[in-house]
Amino acid sequence: MKSVIRLLFALAIFCAAPAVAETMREAVLRQAALDNGLRPAEELWPEFEPDKAVAGKLLFESELLSLTRNVSCRNCHLDEFGSADGLPLGHGAGGVGTGIERMKSPAGVLSRNALALWGRGGVGFDVFFWDGRVDASSGSVLSQFGAMVPSSDPLVVAAHLPTVEFREMIGESDETEWLRQGNVTAAAQVHQEIAGRIIATPEIADSMAEAFDLDVAELTYLQIAEAIAAFIRSEFRLRDTKLHRFVFGGQELTGQELAGGLLFYGRGQCSSCHSGPYFSDFGFHAIPFAQFGFGFNGFGIDYGRYNFTQDPQDRYAFRTPPLFNVTKTAPFSHSGVEPDLAGAIRAHVDPLAKIDTSKLSPLERAEIYQKIARWSQEPSYAVELNERDILDLVAFLSTLEFDPEAEQ
Ligand code: HEC
Ligand code: HEC
Structure with missing residues (x-):
């Protein structure tokens, strides 16, 4: 009898385990969001007349x-x-x-x-x-x-x-x-x-x-x-989002949103740059997005921050974009070259995935080598993300949409 009870007890713990683990994952995400600067939208409202x-x-x-x-x-x-x-x-x-x-x-x-x-x-x-x-x-x-x-x-x-x-x-x-x-x-x-x-x-x-x-x-x-x-x-003042309600209220996230959030603040290194209450460090970083159009500097080149500082270290660097409502602002990057979020995320970690270098001129290839050299100093350089990770991250980014009902 005793052993049966013990077995039942063990079984109960076993069944409960996933739920407990889930809660720990939630706690980790909540803390990471707070540590990285998430604040209730209202605290960031500026004064205006x-x-x-x-x-x-x-x-x-x-x-x-x-x-x-x-x-x-x-x-x-x-x-x-x-x-x-x-x-x-x-x-x-x-x-x-x-x-x-x-x-x-x-x-x-x-x-x-x-x-x-x-x-x-x-x-x-x-x-x-x-x-x-x-x-x-x-x-x-x-x-x-x-x-x-x-x-x-x-x-x-x-x-x-x-x-x-x-x-x-x-x-x-x-x-x-x-x-x-x-x-x-x-x-x-x-x-x-x-x-x-x-x-x-x-x-x-x-x-x-x-x-x-x-x-x-x-x-x-x-x-x-x-x-x-x-x-x-x-x-255009900030409104609360599903992530706010998760961190500051009792809102639950889906399994995929949770997984994406843990990647965002963890192995994916996203919060090295997309940090603070606006999901931007307001710093300048080089992510080797392909370039679309004539470019700020002409002939398909945009030197980004360098145009303003003339510091070679700032070549190809752009201000980290804030991410609220990012699901609604396709296409992405400074030249709008990425039609969807998955592509924009992939460009951070695997920039050559979609560029057919054999179709480029030697000069255009030299341009890409330079961008990649600059990128190699960024935290996203060493990150590996598979297709599923990227979909999880997209799901997490959707929790940064403003609540449509919240008329604040
Ligand atoms: C090294 C700093 C850095 C890291 C790390 C980083 N980003 Fe970015 N992110 C940027 C910069 C800078 C841009 C804009 C670059 C450009 O347009 O040339 C950008 C662009 C984006 C965009 C497109 C936004 C828009 O409005 O066009 C998305 C989405 C994005 N990042 C999500 C992520 C995710 C998800 C991760 C983690 C996998 C991540 N970023 C990691 C700096 C970073
Ligand atoms: C032809 C399209 C166009 C028009 C018209 C336009 N904008 Fe923009 N706006 C843009 C583009 C493109 C950018 C990004 C430019 C850049 O950063 O180099 C931008 C950026 C901005 C930014 C900076 C946002 C940030 O994240 O830093 C502000 C503020 C802004 N616009 C306000 C305005 C105001 C105010 C007007 C009217 C006086 C205006 N825009 C007219 C296209 C436009």
Whole structure:
């Protein structure tokens, strides 16, 4: 009898074991997420003035902000594409429609993939663009404005740039050719022209004047940029996700999400770079994604951070992208070369998997060797991931989507 009881007891422990092990795995993931900086979304909400945000929405959606009056911020930062545009490369001035339609139109094509706007300008979010060309991580704002920097708020500085970029919000034509000198004076003239148009548009100018407590005639591009920044801070603030509810509430994850999470913070090394409350260390790293399109430096080359620092160590390095809602912002990478998440993850660990090097010229191959040499210094270099691991990671990334019901 005694031995039967012992057997039953052992059996009970055996049956319970998987459940216990599962809970330990959950505890490990919860702790890893906390150790790597996950915070409730609300703690990262920036301050902004609601009146300015209301005016900012009008500006964000106005084509008056493009010199050629044919593109607004909204054309490339759309709700249906997770605040990006669903295209490999941004399609600006002259473009018509959204998604694939826009690719068929005579739009100016940019050299980079549109970034999403979630969390931008939130608490501690102070490095902007793929190459960090607006960077306040040192306490003061570094940008191409140099000492003429228009604001100490990096998001306000960032909102000065789209309107002076060729192909983005300035169409290429004989009349705009003089702006190519690309200096601070030329930028100031564009900004002045736009401010003049807004002053002459009561539907926008009146609400701005009220929000800033100024006369309409006193409005400048600085207030335009400040209003847009307030709108971005309000509209695109972080929301809680399934991962938040798992870490801070009692939400359960599926087995696959859990496995992916443990890989993300463990063997996959993802959190070496995708860390902190926005899943970015705001540092610059080289992941040898294939390059799509003409490239920022031309002829299919984009030197990334190097363009800004001229430090050879920064060649091919890009700011670690934040990962909230990443499931909604395909295609991926700075040039949008990867159509799906699995491919984007694979490029981190096995960059040659999809590149047929025999089809490339010796120069193009030399370019790849250089990228790989730079990548070999990164933590993802020595990581091996099989197909199943990659699917688990994709499942984990889906827990970073904002809760659709959570109207916060
Ligand atoms: C033609 C498409 C297009 C238009 C129009 C456009 N953007 Fe963007 N936006 C992009 C692309 C592409 C990037 C990434 C560029 C880069 O990093 O080099 C980007 C990046 C950004 C970023 C940086 C996000 C980050 O993660 O650092 C902000 C902020 C932004 N845009 C705001 C705006 C505002 C405000 C406007 C209107 C004044 C605007 N954009 C108009 C395509 C566009
Ligand atoms: C060495 C730092 C580093 C590590 C480690 C790392 N990443 Fe990245 N990740 C980056 C950088 C930098 C980019 C953008 C590179 C580019 O576009 O050229 C990126 C891009 C991405 C993208 C595409 C995002 C977008 O908006 O285009 C995803 C998804 C991603 N990483 C997920 C992961 C996962 C999952 C892991 C772990 C297997 C991982 N990363 C490990 C730095 C890193």
